[in-house]
Amino acid sequence: MATIGVKEVAALAGVSIGTVSNVLNRPDKVTEATAARVHAAIEQLGFIRNDAARQLRAGSSRAIGLVILDVANPFFTGLARGAQERAAESGLSVILGYSDEKVEREASYLDLFEEQRVHGVLLSPAAEPGPRLERLRAHGIPAVLVDRLSTDTSFSSVSVDDIRGGATAVGHLLAQGRRRIAFIGGPLTIRQVSDRLHGASEAASAEPRASLEVVTVSALTVAEGRRVGRQIARRDPAARPDAVFAANDLVALGVLEAMLIEGTVKIPEQMSLIGYDDIGFAGSAMVPVSSIRQPMALMGQTAVDVLMEEASGAGRAAQHVVFQPELVVRESSQR
Incomplete structure (x- = not known):
C-alpha cells in the first residue's frame, strides 16, 4: 500500500x-x-x-521525558499526573519511564530521550546523575531533577526537605512517648531514603533516652515491609521497638499488614507507626496510617514550570524549589 x-x-x-x-x-x-x-x-x-521527521526539522519534539524510580508507587504516579497536566497546558506530552532504582535502566531511558530530541527531561535519579545530564545539556536538552536535590547545583531541582521530614516523623513518635524507634528503609544509596534517616537520627539523638534501630530493606515495597514486619512481630517483646518510622507508605502498609496477620503486636497500643508520602492508601488502611505528606502533584507541575523556563533559553541561573513536608497524624501513631 x-x-x-x-x-x-x-x-x-x-x-x-x-x-x-x-x-x-x-x-x-x-x-x-x-x-x-x-x-x-x-x-x-x-x-x-510523520512527526519524527517534523521533530528533526524543528530540532526537538513536543514531548517531555520523565524517569521515575518506581511506577508502582502512588507517590510517583501522582507526581507524573501533575507533570502531565501542566505539560498539556503548553501542548506538550509526557513520555514516562521508570528505572526500578537501576542506574543502567535509567541510562537507557536517557539515551532514548536524547535520540528522540525531547523538549526536556525530568529525572528522579537512582544515583548521582551529573555527567549524564551534562551530556543532555550539551546537546541542547534541559533537565530538571525531581524529588531530589543534586550535589551538582548547576542543575535545577524540585524536591522536599527530606531531612526535615525524617526529623518531623521521629519527633512526633517521641512526643507520643515512644523511645525504642526502628527506621525501616532502603536501599540507603537512594538519597531520599538516606536523608530521611539523617533527619530521624538527628531527632532521636536529641532525646537521651531514645534509641534508633536501622533496618534496611532491598526495595521500598509492601512486600519488603511485610517481610521485616513479620521479623519484628516475632521478636521477644522486650526486644521489639515501640515505634516504626517507615521510609515510605508502601513499607509502612506492609509492616501494618504483618502486625495484623501475626496478631502479636497491636497498633497503635503497643507500637506506633508512621510512613512517608501520604499516598491515598495510607488514610484508607484498616488502621489509618500517619504519614509525612509530600505535595506530589504540585511537585510534578512545578518541575514542568521550571523545565519550560530553562527550555525557553532565558539564561537564568538554576532554580532549586524545596517544599516543606507536612505531618499528617492518623490512628496508627496516636496512643
Missing part, C-alpha cells in the same frame, strides 16, 4: 504543499475555509503526519 504524504493531501485539497504545512504547523496563516478543505482531504486519505 502506497504511503500517503503531504503531496497527495495538497493535490486532493487543491492547494500547495506549503499550504498543507501551514495548516498542520501554523494554522493562523490560513483561512478557515482552506483549513477545512485540507482537513477534509487528510481525513479522506487517512494521512498520518
Whole structure:
C-alpha cells in the first residue's frame, strides 16, 4: 500500500504543499475555509503526519521525558499526573519511564530521550546523575531533577526537605512517648531514603533516652515491609521497638499488614507507626496510617514550570524549589 504524504493531501485539497504545512504547523496563516478543505482531504486519505521527521526539522519534539524510580508507587504516579497536566497546558506530552532504582535502566531511558530530541527531561535519579545530564545539556536538552536535590547545583531541582521530614516523623513518635524507634528503609544509596534517616537520627539523638534501630530493606515495597514486619512481630517483646518510622507508605502498609496477620503486636497500643508520602492508601488502611505528606502533584507541575523556563533559553541561573513536608497524624501513631 502506497504511503500517503503531504503531496497527495495538497493535490486532493487543491492547494500547495506549503499550504498543507501551514495548516498542520501554523494554522493562523490560513483561512478557515482552506483549513477545512485540507482537513477534509487528510481525513479522506487517512494521512498520518510523520512527526519524527517534523521533530528533526524543528530540532526537538513536543514531548517531555520523565524517569521515575518506581511506577508502582502512588507517590510517583501522582507526581507524573501533575507533570502531565501542566505539560498539556503548553501542548506538550509526557513520555514516562521508570528505572526500578537501576542506574543502567535509567541510562537507557536517557539515551532514548536524547535520540528522540525531547523538549526536556525530568529525572528522579537512582544515583548521582551529573555527567549524564551534562551530556543532555550539551546537546541542547534541559533537565530538571525531581524529588531530589543534586550535589551538582548547576542543575535545577524540585524536591522536599527530606531531612526535615525524617526529623518531623521521629519527633512526633517521641512526643507520643515512644523511645525504642526502628527506621525501616532502603536501599540507603537512594538519597531520599538516606536523608530521611539523617533527619530521624538527628531527632532521636536529641532525646537521651531514645534509641534508633536501622533496618534496611532491598526495595521500598509492601512486600519488603511485610517481610521485616513479620521479623519484628516475632521478636521477644522486650526486644521489639515501640515505634516504626517507615521510609515510605508502601513499607509502612506492609509492616501494618504483618502486625495484623501475626496478631502479636497491636497498633497503635503497643507500637506506633508512621510512613512517608501520604499516598491515598495510607488514610484508607484498616488502621489509618500517619504519614509525612509530600505535595506530589504540585511537585510534578512545578518541575514542568521550571523545565519550560530553562527550555525557553532565558539564561537564568538554576532554580532549586524545596517544599516543606507536612505531618499528617492518623490512628496508627496516636496512643
